Amino acid sequence: MRKQREQVAVKVKTLHPDAAIPRYAKALDAGFDLVAVEDVIIAPGETAKIKTGLAFAIPDGYELQVRPRSGISAKTKLRISNSPGTIDAGYRGEVAILMDNIRIPSGAISHECFDLSEQPIQVEQPVDRHAYLIRKGERIAQGVLCEVPLAMFEQVAELDETERGAGGFGSSGVGTQSK
Template identity: 55%
Template sequence: MNAIIVKFKRLHPDAMIPQYATEMAAGFDLVAVEDVIIAPGETAKVPLGFAVQIPPGYEIQIRPRSGVTFKTKLRVANSPGTVDADYRGEVAVLVDNVAQKSYDIITDEVYAEATFCFSLVDGNMTLDEPEGCDTSDAIIKDTYWIRKGDRITQGVLSPVLRASFEEVADLDVTERGDGGFGHTGVSE
């Protein structure tokens, strides 16, 4: 299979060159270069520490990693995101924490099950105790800690088709017509 060359410029010393996890993977892993904490209901920008030069006629789509989506309440905002061929700034990912905000007073039991510091290393969730946390503190449950070095999302290089718009007086008639947003009903 012929690879399309995408030029990579490191903007942060710890930036990782995107790599495919398997020979036939469609997406390449994108790795955080900073620790980012995302509380429930918040959106954060996760920097990746590099810029790219994508060939004309292509884009990089930023998509979720299935393991992160399955194991957490983290979602790639505006998925898929797009990195355009003419963009030369740092590539970053917008991540939403879709968990509902709730609080708990730390007891030994809550502390043992606290969700404050999850690490997404190699797609596996591990629980880390927040520094300085003791039984007199309150915590926000389902707050996630994306750590520097975590594979947080994936990118897919995709061809881009360009449209040419032509104004007309009428459009061709179809069976559907202008029906939208549930016009065919809801199946049970």
């Protein structure tokens, strides 16, 4: 028998007539869809701010994490800049997605770029061939509501020892070790 998930009321305000109220695509999804409210072209090597036309009142004790959609990451060279992005409970402005086109400029300028399916698409203005067009109404990211406890910081003279210690990136190696 499936456990009933806790539901948390989140107020959402539409700031654009074409804004899509978030929804979960499937019953067991952790993330809900965030949708673009305008067409945006992202040139290679550039970052674009893609508006959702939505503002949220996240309840105290929670954050809204903005995460990539796996299909976009798998099929394209588009990446969410600050992933996961955090929308704090005190923020009431429009949620926008910062997206990077990590392709290298081709130097070929034309009226053709790529869509989110990596298919060539015609555009009105001249663009670098490695640009992407995000269309109004496309699902561009997902939001996940997460509980956030407050840290209570305690200054100490020493920290307890661990196996890793002060080892940083790569300190545990890259391969698996069998015993």
